[in-house]
Structure formats: structure tokens, C-alpha cells
Amino acid sequence: MVKLRILASVVAMSALMAACSGGGSESSETAKTAETAAPAAAPAAAPAPAAAPAVAAGPPAADDVTTLDGTVLASFTGTAAAGKAVFAQCRTCHVTDAGVNKTGPSLNGIIGRKSGSVPGFAYSPANAASGITWTKEKLFQYLEKPQRVIPKTKMIYAGLTDAQKRADLIAYLENPA
Ligand code: HEC
Incomplete structure (x- = not known):
């Protein structure tokens, strides 16, 4: 060397x-x-x-779910009630009511949904063309650092580094109440 x-x-x-x-x-x-x-x-x-x-290196492939910290969703048990509290960080821009878009699109039925598919929401080209389907694992990766997974997203959110909180949030999004 x-x-x-x-x-x-x-x-x-x-x-x-x-x-x-x-x-x-x-x-x-x-x-x-x-x-x-x-x-x-x-x-x-x-x-x-x-x-x-x-x-x-560019963003991970659409079906790649590896995280920066090496955690996998399967190692965590998410609790919807705890996730509801975490969702306070998202609520300024998102609600889980169907058809209600704010700064961000409605997160109703987000699990399993194709990215960029909420009618009436003006997505950035980056989000619209990401080719992502929001599986729980992909959300777990995305929420750790959104700008890494969708560079040039217009979602202004640094990320949630606490893997347990991400798992809780996903449990809540799966069944918001
Ligand atoms: C400051 C506002 C803001 C905050 C806070 C925010 N988001 Fe977003 N989010 C957006 C915007 C705007 C978009 C659309 C991004 C684009 O089109 O580039 C978006 C997009 C998304 C998408 C992709 C939706 C789709 O239909 O493809 C998901 C999933 C998401 N946000 C989840 C969350 C979660 C969960 C939180 C809380 C941890 C959160 N966001 C916090 C503004 C925000």
C-alpha cells in the first residue's frame, strides 16, 4: 500500500x-x-x-431492505399503542385518514401500497418513480433515513434511528386507531 x-x-x-x-x-x-x-x-x-x-453508491434497489444499522424488522415486536406516540412526529405532515392529504400524502393503507399512488397528491418525481412497494420491511428501511432510500424526496424528515420505534410505528400504520 x-x-x-x-x-x-x-x-x-x-x-x-x-x-x-x-x-x-x-x-x-x-x-x-x-x-x-x-x-x-x-x-x-x-x-x-x-x-x-x-x-x-446510489440508493438501495426497490426490493432491497437492508438498513444502515444492520437491524431487521423481524427481530422486533412492534406495539401499535407505542407507535401512535411515535406518529406524533409524522402528524404535522401526514394523517392516516383515507383521502386526506396534507404536506404529505395520506398514509391510510400504506402497508403493501405502491409508492406515489395516492390520488390528488403531487409527488416529487423521485418518490413517484421509485418503484417501491411499501412492505413493512421497506418502510423499516425507509424511515431510518428517507433521503437515502429516495434521494431527492421532498419529505423533510431526517429519519428515526431507533429501530424499536420504527417497529412500533409500523405496527401503528398497519392498524391505525
Ligand atoms: C415535514 C413533513 C413530513 C414529515 C414530518 C413526514 N413526512 Fe412523510 N412525506 C412527506 C412528503 C411531502 C411526502 C411526499 C414525498 C415526495 O413526493 O417526494 C412524504 C412521503 C411519505 C411516504 C411515501 C408515501 C407514498 O405514497 O409513496 C411515506 C411512507 C411517509 N412519508 C411516511 C412518513 C412517516 C411514517 C413519517 C413520520 C416518521 C413521516 N412520513 C414524516 C412529508 C413529511
């Missing part, structure tokens, strides 16, 4: 020196040489950024 890095810097340095020694004495010509040399030098530096592919 260290050897590789030294090698990379040597390559980068020789590329730089080549860029500097080339060209005539006029400054504009030197600048031109440096400009054309720059893209050629880039591949030499490439190995380092390539080692971190996680940065470029």
Missing part, C-alpha cells in the same frame, strides 16, 4: 516535470502545455480515489 502510494507520487511527479519542461519560453505557450498535460496526468492519480467506491 505504502509502496503503491510512493509509486503513484513518483508517477505524478514525473508527469508534472514533463509538463514543466515541455514547451517554449513564451508564457502563453507554457500555460497551453500545462493545460494539455493535466488530463494526461490524471490517470496516474486515479488508483487512490478508485479505492473508495462506496461514495458513488
